Amino acid sequence: MHMGDTESRSSRICNPWWNQSGRKQRQKVEVYSEVLTRLKELNVKEASVPGFDDELWAHFYYLPTRYALDMNVERAQDVLMHKRLLHMARFPATATGPAIEVRLVQVRASSAANSRICDTPQYSDIPATIFHPPPAFASSSNLELDQCKSQLQAEDKSRHFNFYAHYARPMHEITISNNDKPKLLSQLTSLMSETGLDIQEAHAFSTLDGYSLDVFVVGGWPVEETEKLKRVLAKKIQKLEEQLQLKENGTIPTAEQGNNGFKFISSHVNFATNGNDVWDERCLRCEKKIASGSFSDLYKGTFCNQDVAIKVLKEDNLNENIQREFYQEICILSKIQHKNVVRFFGACTKPPNLYLVTEYMSGGSIYDFLHIKKAVLSLPWLLRVAIDVSEGMKYLHQNNIIHRDLKTANLLMDDKGVVKVTDFGVARVHNQSGVMTAETGTYRWMAPEVIEHKPYDHKADVYSFGIVLWELLTGKLPYEHLSPLQAAVGVVQKGLRPKIPRHTHPMLVELLNRCWHQDPSSRPNFSEILEFLLHMTIKVAGKGDGN
Structure with a gap:
């Protein structure tokens, strides 16, 4: 053979x-x-x-x-x-x-x-x-x-x-x-x-x-x-x-106690938004804590012998806003499936044990990759990451979902180097009027119209993508010498944008300027961005740039 x-x-x-x-x-x-x-x-x-x-x-x-x-x-x-x-x-x-x-x-x-x-x-x-x-x-x-x-x-x-x-x-x-x-x-x-x-x-x-x-x-x-x-x-x-699916999602008759002392009762992608769990026969194994934040802890575990990430809300800091974002994230994750969006397995929605289960991304976040591991991306590699993100965001926008917090910390890599969009805690389904308000996201990546509490749409994500693209290019934190609030004021009042390095590929310069344009209507959508990036990869590969 x-x-x-x-x-x-x-x-x-x-x-x-x-x-x-x-x-x-x-x-x-x-x-x-x-x-x-x-x-x-x-x-x-x-x-x-x-x-x-x-x-x-x-x-x-x-x-x-x-x-x-x-x-x-x-x-x-x-x-x-x-x-x-x-x-x-x-x-x-x-x-x-x-x-x-x-x-x-x-x-x-x-x-x-x-x-x-x-x-x-x-x-x-x-x-x-x-x-x-x-x-x-x-x-x-x-x-x-x-x-x-x-x-x-x-x-x-x-x-x-x-x-x-x-x-x-x-x-x-x-x-x-x-x-x-x-x-x-x-x-x-x-x-x-x-x-x-x-x-x-x-x-x-x-x-x-x-x-x-x-x-x-x-x-x-x-x-x-x-x-x-x-x-x-x-x-x-x-x-x-069908046999492989049954093996992957096989039932386990009894629940097991997690290492942190609470029981994991998991639920499948057929999530019920009425707050009731929809699976009650499958179990998770909680292995170790891998990260901790103000409102949640992140654990690595297994679900039916598959590595998963388990985001557990902290009971002590639980409030109405945090719970609302938690339910919103589950509601959105349960309705989407794409190769460049982190896969959702299920969630427990019965207080006080609130947690959700997604695929485990062993490569970590792009933020850590750039700023902690100090990785330097060649141009072909940068384009590969940008295309993955654009594919995921195009899918989300086609399903009327605005992420609202697109940044490198919310981009994760799997063991094959595929980048996927994650963290939909502040994401929203775009309403029919096309008008959304209220400040959300993270200042360094936030579009000016969002900072100013003006009506906005999916083009706010495009602005954030432009900042992400600059971050991939430079390996630097946007406006690193300014506080987040100072950066926000500069973006709104002075039209501040990150400085593009002198020797940047001209096509990349063009894309950056289009994505973070002050006027949202002048920014491209992700279908156009993806088309642009694919064209650029042909030119880069043909000339051997970045090798």
């Missing part, structure tokens, strides 16, 4: 994305450009839709460089299929079943492995067969076969086609996308074997945001029953996913 992805899942932590060479990044851009050109030359309808260029780049951007280098660019349309399957995996609610595609492909017959297929004269009596496209990620022998086919087509000799048919045989290519879980590849391999399929090649790719794209070339199934194979596999994959 040929494993096409040398940047394997086991090596991602040892070889993080920010260590990729500029040369490989440029190669990825070159493949992206060639695929885009081919799709437009083929008059593919999807390629003519405004914004497609950026969507296609985002597809390549989140996949490893090996995906671009191994793919058969002659089959540019396969990229659209991969893009569609990944979308189905990321947003399963929009899909009608598992993200799977099965098709017939033409591969080189193993009996011809030791012969030069274009040079053998014994072909005149071989019957012709129907030709199928080559695999999306062809091995060297299949690439040789495809090149030979092109040569023979140019020569237009039917006997050569007969020969090609003899040495090429149809097989099934199976492409599956899923949430990238431990041992997923081995589980899929076992599933193929149980179905009676003989795996000839396998190519496994993991995206930066935690999804998989696995491609298998298999034999052992009648070529005329492609649709049946797809139905059989879809049913088995669905069953596998």
Whole structure:
């Protein structure tokens, strides 16, 4: 079995994305450009839709460089299929079943492995067969076969086609996308074997945001029953996913006492806003306190053997405002799900034990990363973080949620370096009038209209993002020589903004000035910001900047 992805899942932590060479990044851009050109030359309808260029780049951007280098660019349309399957995996609610595609492909017959297929004269009596496209990620022998086919087509000799048919045989290519879980590849391999399929090649790719794209070339199934194979596999994959979900959310019959002396009764994402817990059979294990604030403590724990963070409100400092923010945060978290928003598991809403459970982000906050660990971000790395934040904020705004406290302390990293937005204690659902008032957030990152208690909308988050972007660029605290109140007065009365370093990339300078523009209507929305950042990554990767 040929494993096409040398940047394997086991090596991602040892070889993080920010260590990729500029040369490989440029190669990825070159493949992206060639695929885009081919799709437009083929008059593919999807390629003519405004914004497609950026969507296609985002597809390549989140996949490893090996995906671009191994793919058969002659089959540019396969990229659209991969893009569609990944979308189905990321947003399963929009899909009608598992993200799977099965098709017939033409591969080189193993009996011809030791012969030069274009040079053998014994072909005149071989019957012709129907030709199928080559695999999306062809091995060297299949690439040789495809090149030979092109040569023979140019020569237009039917006997050569007969020969090609003899040495090429149809097989099934199976492409599956899923949430990238431990041992997923081995589980899929076992599933193929149980179905009676003989795996000839396998190519496994993991995206930066935690999804998989696995491609298998298999034999052992009648070529005329492609649709049946797809139905059989879809049913088995669905069953596998249900088993994994049950294992992840398995019930535990009795509650357990936490290390801090109070009982954890957890609740699931189907949170009831009437203040009653909705699960009462699952338990949390509280392991250790990892942070403490004025109103809450943060613990690391496990939920059904998965690492989680447990935010526990302090009973002594509990007041009406704190409880209101707590319930507001749970209400918002229970309704959203995105790869760049911290995942919500559940909460206990019965006083005095008030706590909520989210995924554990082992990389910590971007604030600590910049100001405590003193990390310096290269331009490609900065763009990666900015794109993650923009993806999460775009999703929130599309769901009419204004964060109102966007800052580096509320941006967390997981073990793969994916950045996610968190802390929705002061977030609000945008009301229909479009007008929101009252001061909220943190002064150094706060938009002037919010500081002045003026009506504001989602563009207040865009201003905060501009300050975050400057912080990523400089590694400094905004207005570090001023108190928070002095900074707020300067922003409102003097139009104060952080000083942009002289040698900053011109596109970044433009984006900063647009995001923190005094007039909210002149600021871009996060869809525009994301499009801008994706364009910028192409330019940076193409020039090798920041390496």
